[in-house]
Amino acid sequence: MRLRVQLQEQRRGKSILRSKMKEDNKKGLSSMGDDAWLLFRGRSFQSRVVRAMCLIAVVCTFGIVLLSLSTLDLSTLTIGSPRPVYGPQRMTSEELREHLASIDKGLQEFLSANKPFTKFGPPVVGWDETRKEAIRRSTNSSSGVNPKPRIMLITSSHPRKCENKQGDQMLLKSIKNKMDYCRIHGIEIYYNMDHIDEDMTSWWVKTFLTHMLMKEHPEIDWFWWMDSDAIFTDMSFQLPLHKYEKYNMVMHGWDEVVYEKRSWLGLNAGVFLLRNCQWSMDMLHAWAPMSPRGKIRDGAGKFLTKALPDRGDSEADDQSGLVYLMVTDRERWGSKVFLESSYYFQGYWKVLTEKFEDMMEKYQPGKYGDDRWPFVTHFCGCEFCCGAINPEYTVDRCLTQMERAVNFADNQVIGRYGFIHKMLKSAEVEPKDAAKNRTEKASVVAKSKKAV
Structure with a gap:
C-alpha cells in the first residue's frame, strides 16, 4: 500500500515538472520572436517553406529573362533568320539602311555647303555612246567592238626624290617590273611622275589620273591601277576577264567583310581594274569629292568613321571612301564591283x-x-x-x-x-x-x- 502511494506521488511530480518545463519553453521562445518560433514547427513545415522559397526564386528568374528578351531583336533567335549586322550596335536591315541613309545625307549636305568639286570638270554624260562612236572611227568597224579587250595599266610615283637612295632604286625596279609584264601581255602602260594637283595628293591621285585617261582614251576597255609598291610576281598569269563580264570594277576583297562588317579593310584599293564606261565615270564623280585635303577631307573622314565601325578618326582616304559608297548604296555601286579572292589580285x-x-x-x-x-x-x-x-x-x-x-x-x-x-x-x-x-x-x- 505504501509502495503504491509512493509511485502515484512520483508520477504526479513528473507531470508537474513537465508542465513547468513547457511553460518555461514557451516563455523563452516567445522572447525570441515569431521567426525563431517557425524553426521549431516541425520537419513538414520546413519542407513547405523551402518549396515556397524555390518557387519564388523560379518566378523571379523567369521575370528577369522576360525583361532581358524585351530588349533583344527576337528575329535573331528564330531559325533561318538573317545574320545580325556587325557594328557598334546590332541593327536590323531596315535600321541599318536608315542609319546609313542619315549619315549619307549629312555627308552630302557637308560637301554641298563647301566649295563644289570641280577638279574633273562637269559630269560626263552619254559616255557609252561616245565611246562606241570613237571605237568605230578608230577601227573602221561597223560593230564598234574591239576583237580583244584593250587594257591600260596606270601607276604613279612622287615627282620629288625619295628620302633615301634605295627608295629611288626600288621605284625604278618597280616600273621595270610592270613594263616587263605589260610587254609580255600586250598591255599599254602610263607612268605618271607629275605633280597633278595641290589638293588631290597621296592616295587620291588615282581618281584624277583614271578619270583623265578614260576621257583621253575611249578606245581602252579596262584601266588597271597599280600602286608603285605593288609588284607582279607571276609574269605568266593573265586576268580572267570572262569572270567580270557583268561587272565594272574588280578589286581584291571579301563581300562578307565589306557588307556585313562594314570594314574599311574589306578590300584593297591599291590595285583595281575599272571598265571604261558611264558607270565608272559616275562612280569617280561620287568618289573623288571627298578628296580635297584640308577642311573637306577632314570633315568627310568623320562621316566615314560613323559608317564604318572599325575605322579610326582620320581624314578621308580613298579606300574608306570606296567602301562607304558600296555599303551606303549597294544597288548602284556595290552590285557592279567584283571582290576577287580566288587568287591574289594583290597579296600581302x-x-x-x-x-x-x-x-x-x-x-x-x-x-x-x-x-x-x-x-x-x-x-x-x-x-x-x-x-x-x-x-x-x-x-x-x-x-x-x-x-x-x-x-x-x-x-x-x-x-x-x-x-x-x-x-x-x-x-x-x-x-x-x-x-x-x-x-x-x-x-x-x-x-x-x-x-x-
Missing part, C-alpha cells in the same frame, strides 16, 4: 615573300595566282620612298623583301634567255645551267655529309 607581302624558294621548288607560274605562286605582291605599309613606314616593319626588312620579290619575278623574264639570279636577294645573274650544276653539287655534298 608579309605572308608571301619568305616562301618564294619553296614555291620555285614545288610549283610553276601561270597556273595558280594564289599562295602557291602569287599573281601580285603588294608591299602596303612599307612606304619605302616617303619614309612613313608602318611601325610593325623595319625599312631594311621592307627593302630586302621587295628586292626578293622583284628578282623572283625577273627570273621568269630572264629565264627565257637562259639566265637566273644567283640568289633572290642579289641582282647578280648566272646561266641557268651553271645554277643547276651548282645546286646538284651542293645536293651531293649534303648527302655525303649526312652519310658520314
